[in-house]
Amino acid sequence: MKPVTVPFFISHQGCPHTCVFCDQRTISGANGTLPNVFQIRDKIDLWRSTAGERPLEVAFFGGTFTALPEDIQAELLAPLQPFLENGTVNSVRISTRPDCIDADHVAWLSERGVRTIELGVQSMDDAVLAASGRGHFAAASLNAIRIIKNAGLQAGAQLMPGLPKDTPLSSLASLEQVISAGADFLRIYPTVVIRGTELARRYTAGEFMPLSLERGVSLCKQLLQRAMQADIPVIRIGLQNEAGLNADSVLAGCRHPALGQLVRSQLYEDLICNFVSSGDHATVYSHPARLSDVVGTKRNNLRRQTERGVRMQVGVDDTLKKDELKVEMQDKCTIYSIVKDLHYSIHEV
Ligand code: SF4
Incomplete structure (x- = not known):
């Protein structure tokens, strides 16, 4: 039975970087605070009451979970342990950067119920990663996927076609590389230009042009089809239609509230x-x-x-x-x- 995801957004928490496209506070609509133990317990209880027979999966989205101080990570995971023990929650999902993963820490997370780690891979092209201010190269993503898979966990890869210096060919090559590396599932988030970011400055200065909706859909279509050929699920196309993303905060790019359906x-x-x-x-x-x-x-x-x-x-x-x-x-x-x-x-x- 497919689990029901109980989402917690930990926007920008733990992240030591500012990628040129990122304003996590805007994307999640949150103000950068972490949920406390009571909020975590209450939300799980609430979702349990509506999930019926379906198991729950707790997901910490946004931010860079593994870059949070370890005592904070422990505080976030501790309230989940009784729910994991009594079977109310059967797994935990986190997201992080590829260069914030090591084998010992993945083992520590696994002992606390983490079964899935999503990586913000974005691209496997080093020139694209550098132009996007990611602060890591493709080798970090390959290494992170290997560590996660060796620990017996599921590895997800988020890709962002349309970043600076990206081309359709390099987007496709990135997809092929994460599939070859063993990613279990993908998310595809075509680049959008969010007000207040470095990318917005470049866009306004005429130094960067994102994919239009039409070209973005055409490219995502081909990426999706290739993933289908490889039997790798694409669990999301396009950013969630959340509170912080609207006509005012998004200046340009491939954005549509039902992009996946398009x-x-x-x-x-x-x-x-x-x-x-x-x-x-x-x-x-x-x-x-x-x-x-x-x-x-x-x-x-x-x-x-x-x-x-x-x-x-x-x-x-x-x-x-x-x-x-x-x-x-x-x-x-x-x-x-x-x-x-x-x-x-x-x-x-
Ligand atoms: S690593 Fe993630 S959270 Fe940090 S700035 Fe980049 S996109 Fe934003």
Whole structure:
């Protein structure tokens, strides 16, 4: 059973850096305080009352957990121990920087229930990392993934296409490298320009141009498809639509409240376009969980097929896999196809 995540945002806490794109206080909408023992217990109790039979996973998002003083890390993890012992909480997830990981400390975290560590990898291109003020190079990410995997924990990698000096090719290469290194899952956060950051200064001075929404969706589509081919889950595309991110705080970049759906919709649209053309009358079936992606945001996929001269209807078939479509044509010919089989040239971005 998929666990319910109980999130705690520890914005910018523990982080010794200021990356050019980062204003963690804005991103999380929090003011930089850490939850105390009572807040942690109360939130777990509250979520337990609504989770039903599903287990809970406690997640400390934001900041750099492993760079917090060890006594603070212990204080955050201590209230979880009784919940872990009685089975209310079955795992803990933290996020941190790749250069703030060592084997002894990962073992210490594992003893306290941490089962997943998400790394802010962002890019595996040293020139991109340097231009983004990350303060570490790609080797640190490879090392961190290795340490986490050797400890038997899950390693997640966050990637940020569109950073300074990044290109679609280097984004794809970064994805390939974290997959090869053994990352268990990915998050893809296309770069956005947040007011008050160094990146905002560069953008305003004309020194940096982020990916537009259109190009960002096109690139994320190809990254997602490659991850699907490698059977690596992408658990999030685009920053959460949280309180601090809005039209005032985001100056530019690939930002949309339902970016993941936009990206998946384009994948399905491309798949459909492989089989239907003007004059066709087709019924496209998907797994029920993918129907909204096939229809598209604001029914855009249906509208665009109509504009192409295709009469398209949709339906659901729960025998299909989530990345599979069945297309019934007017001549009763039936085509099965899966998203993994799409072929892209990264130069199309
Ligand atoms: S390491 Fe993370 S929290 Fe720290 S400045 Fe960079 S992005 Fe922000």
